Amino acid sequence: MSAVHIRRVGRVTTVRAEIRKLAAFLRRDLLVALSYRMSFVSDWIAMVVQVVVFNFVGRIVRPDAIPSFGGSRATYMEFVAVGIAVSSFMAIGLGRVNTAIRQEQVQGTLESLLLTPTALTTIQLGSVVYDIVYVPIRTSIFLVLTSLVFGTSYHWSGLPLVMVVLLPFIPFVWGLGVLAAAWTLTFKRGTGVIGLFATALALGSGTYFPTDVLPGWAESIFRYSPVTIALDACRRALLGGAGFVDILGDVLRLIPFAAVTLTAGVIAFRMALDRERRRGSLGLY
Amino acid sequence: MDTRIIGLGVPAESVATPAIAAAGLVRSFKDNRALDDVSIRVMPGEIHALLGPNGAGKTTLLKILSGLAAPDEGDIQVLGQAGHRLMTRDARAVVGLIPSGDRSFYLRLSGLENLMFFARLYGMPKRQAASRSWDVLRAVDLEAAAKRQVGVYSHGMQKRLSVARALLMDPPIMLVDEATHDLDPEASRTVRSLVVTARDHGAAVVWATQRLDEIRGFADRVTLLHEGRVRFEGTVPELMAVTVPRRYLVHVRGRAPLHVAARALTGIASLTGSEETEEQFLLVLEDGAGLGEAIVALVGAGLELVACREERSEIESAFLFLVRGTS
Numbered sequence: 001m002s003a004v005h006i007r008r009v010g011r012v013t014t015v016r017a018e019i020r021k022l023a024a025f026l027r028r029d030l031l032v033a034l035s036y037r038m039s040f041v042s043d044w045i046a047m048v049v050q051v052v053v054f055n056f057v058g059r060i061v062r063p064d065a066i067p068s069f070g071g072s073r074a075t076y077m078e079f080v081a082v083g084i085a086v087s088s089f090m091a092i093g094l095g096r097v098n099t100a101i102r103q104e105q106v107q108g109t110l111e112s113l114l115l116t117p118t119a120l121t122t123i124q125l126g127s128v129v130y131d132i133v134y135v136p137i138r139t140s141i142f143l144v145l146t147s148l149v150f151g152t153s154y155h156w157s158g159l160p161l162v163m164v165v166l167l168p169f170i171p172f173v174w175g176l177g178v179l180a181a182a183w184t185l186t187f188k189r190g191t192g193v194i195g196l197f198a199t200a201l202a203l204g205s206g207t208y209f210p211t212d213v214l215p216g217w218a219e220s221i222f223r224y225s226p227v228t229i230a231l232d233a234c235r236r237a238l239l240g241g242a243g244f245v246d247i248l249g250d251v252l253r254l255i256p257f258a259a260v261t262l263t264a265g266v267i268a269f270r271m272a273l274d275r276e277r278r279r280g281s282l283g284l285y
Numbered sequence: 286m287d288t289r290i291i292g293l294g295v296p297a298e299s300v301a302t303p304a305i306a307a308a309g310l311v312r313s314f315k316d317n318r319a320l321d322d323v324s325i326r327v328m329p330g331e332i333h334a335l336l337g338p339n340g341a342g343k344t345t346l347l348k349i350l351s352g353l354a355a356p357d358e359g360d361i362q363v364l365g366q367a368g369h370r371l372m373t374r375d376a377r378a379v380v381g382l383i384p385s386g387d388r389s390f391y392l393r394l395s396g397l398e399n400l401m402f403f404a405r406l407y408g409m410p411k412r413q414a415a416s417r418s419w420d421v422l423r424a425v426d427l428e429a430a431a432k433r434q435v436g437v438y439s440h441g442m443q444k445r446l447s448v449a450r451a452l453l454m455d456p457p458i459m460l461v462d463e464a465t466h467d468l469d470p471e472a473s474r475t476v477r478s479l480v481v482t483a484r485d486h487g488a489a490v491v492w493a494t495q496r497l498d499e500i501r502g503f504a505d506r507v508t509l510l511h512e513g514r515v516r517f518e519g520t521v522p523e524l525m526a527v528t529v530p531r532r533y534l535v536h537v538r539g540r541a542p543l544h545v546a547a548r549a550l551t552g553i554a555s556l557t558g559s560e561e562t563e564e565q566f567l568l569v570l571e572d573g574a575g576l577g578e579a580i581v582a583l584v585g586a587g588l589e590l591v592a593c594r595e596e597r598s599e600i601e602s603a604f605l606f607l608v609r610g611t612s
Binding site: 017113278 | 312314319345348351352353377378380386388390392393394398401403406407408410411450
């Protein structure tokens, strides 16, 4: 055999190749999701049930308890629908990255993945790319469904602005998710703690009810939560018809949070992986 | 026992660059020293058997060579790449690992889909990934089961799928961990012949096993590990030459009078067996005595010798000698 050397490829080629790999992850998870047909169907049933439940809850909520956005007062159903839509993105970041890495570890495929010439970021992103595609579709259908069945009204022109808000928000929750994945890689357990944290963040930041019903101390803490900022901006765009300039401040406030959690997440995950390699316990769970 | 025997034969390729060169590897897990000053060199086009009982350190060594675990001390070079760079993307493309366990596939996906997924992670475009996956599925004789979920594959089929995955990229280095551990003889032969083909195409193969029978005529060189230390390094004939066989099964025609035979062998060998029912005896040579001498004595005593064979294979004897310190 002639001498074989480890080939180095250019950065642009590498980035392009890594992006192409995301399609493989997407296909893999789509096939896995389809193989669990009942779970796939029950997810949609759960969504419908959720909508119905919140509709009934909305009937007992005083209309004046819901804040107004852009001068018009939203119904509880409208308020919570946007909350659920945004928090579903939070669930991808916080829950799915961590769960996906854990799943790879448990089913024994993590080592096989790490042996391929795939970047860690691609593996992390790839493990949730299906959700990244699926959740916006599910969320859009959710909003349309509430609109058609319960007569909720949205400023659909605010949808592109929601995307702008999500631009720094997704990296923020993504960073948290990667931090959580580093935790799981290291301590093998901990999804309960992470779930608790995600629930607390969702509740305190106003997904299901306005933050002003919280005790004073909690309200003053959660007022600065990036989730509260993102939710408020999305509600103003979708329910109050706010323009780009109105939400720009919120977007700018989210950027430092995203930078911090993303950097911390990437560093923590690398450290966790190196630690597991040193300990030889990468495949243990 | 702290025996370390280095084979006398120096491979002709020793002057060439080894595909794998590891020296002085040390790896501990808490109080357990899994590897203690382990060195190994594997040339391109060589099957290097890593022999040892359970817990000898074989899997740990393979994990270190693949970059999945890091050594506490020691140097590794894989295709000239230093150990600390083994987890880089480019380096990972050159190593094909066949892990010992079943759990390395997505059970809800078919064998074909699994391979296509990994092929694409190795950088193949979709169409090429599909065609290459079919090629390797055919090579491991899994074409008919290609579209079945891996969850319903037998252990042997999953192992062959592991081999197929390792072959996807024609890697110049293959690390194989207990590949035939619990496969039937036919499946074992298939796996071995695939590895031989890879070797013939120039791959450097490290084949970890505790099955002694499979290394003869298969492995080019052997490293025997025991309790994390290298007990032997050399060729298979050199391994077999470590011990002189001393225990033989002797088959005589008709019912043999044991006491007659035993008397004839006085000072040469001891003989055990049942005089009533057995036609076979276990003959154990005394120190310094030769087999020929024992046979002459038996024939001289009027016994008709039908067959005589070693109780254990030479490899097994050598293995036990090196591991237990007894022949």
